[in-house]
């Protein structure tokens with residue numbers, strides 16, 4: 001589905017992505033691990049078109065999509081839940097969900113408002129609440145629900161559990177499992193590497209803008225030396 005070949009990105013003189021190659025095939029769940037500041041969010045923002053690639057290419061199926069603006073990337077069928085959530089605080093839960101609704105690229109309408117509310121019962125209870133009245137966990141659920149309303153083929157989650165209470169974190173992982181089971185491909189960044197490896201098919205580890213480890217998540221979970229070396233765990 002989305003193929004990244006030798007991607008480079010800079011912030012001014014700072015060379016942050018240094019030749020990242022990554023395949024995100026349809027229906028596959030991929031974990032993206034790495035210590036703070038290694039370039040995970042920058043990789044995601046470059047895939048989404050928010051950061052300009054200074055080298056390398058992006059391909060969606062057979063189509064070259066390097067340099068596409070975020071709106072065009074989203075319309076290919078990529079849902080993005082950014083770090084910090086980014087919901088509309090002045091709109092109600094319902095409005096946040098409905099304003100993003102659209103059929104998938106192939107006309108799929110799997111994720112209706114009803115289905116999203118079924119997946120997130122807490123949102124169903126707070127449909128008329130404003131975004132600013134929600135707890136952190138509810139805001140995160142709303143951000144994920146909103147991305148699902150676009151019927152994506154690939155869903156990118158950046159630090160979806162950050163700062164949330166353990167019960168809410170468990171709820172978010174439950175939903176991630178449910179999304180995975182529907183066959184949507186995912187790219188997941190989370191500080192809890194164990195949870196990432198338990199909820200993904202494959203994973204990659206970034207170090208200073210490069211991928212230094214990759215493989216089946218179950219195998220990476222057993223590679224204690226590699227994890228100690230690259231994640232410091």
Ligand SMILES: Nc1ncnc2c1ncn2[C@@H]1O[C@H](COP(=O)(O)OP(=O)(O)OP(=O)(O)O)[C@@H](O)[C@H]1O
Pocket residue numbers: 011014016034035036037038039040041042043
């Ligand atoms: N807007 C920016 N301008 C300049 N430098 C930036 C910017 N955003 C990130 N950086 C730098 O780029 C590098 C990679 O940051 P990035 O946020 O991609 O890492 P990360 O792996 O996602 O880390 P974290 O888990 O802390 O978010 C870091 O050195 C960071 O300081």
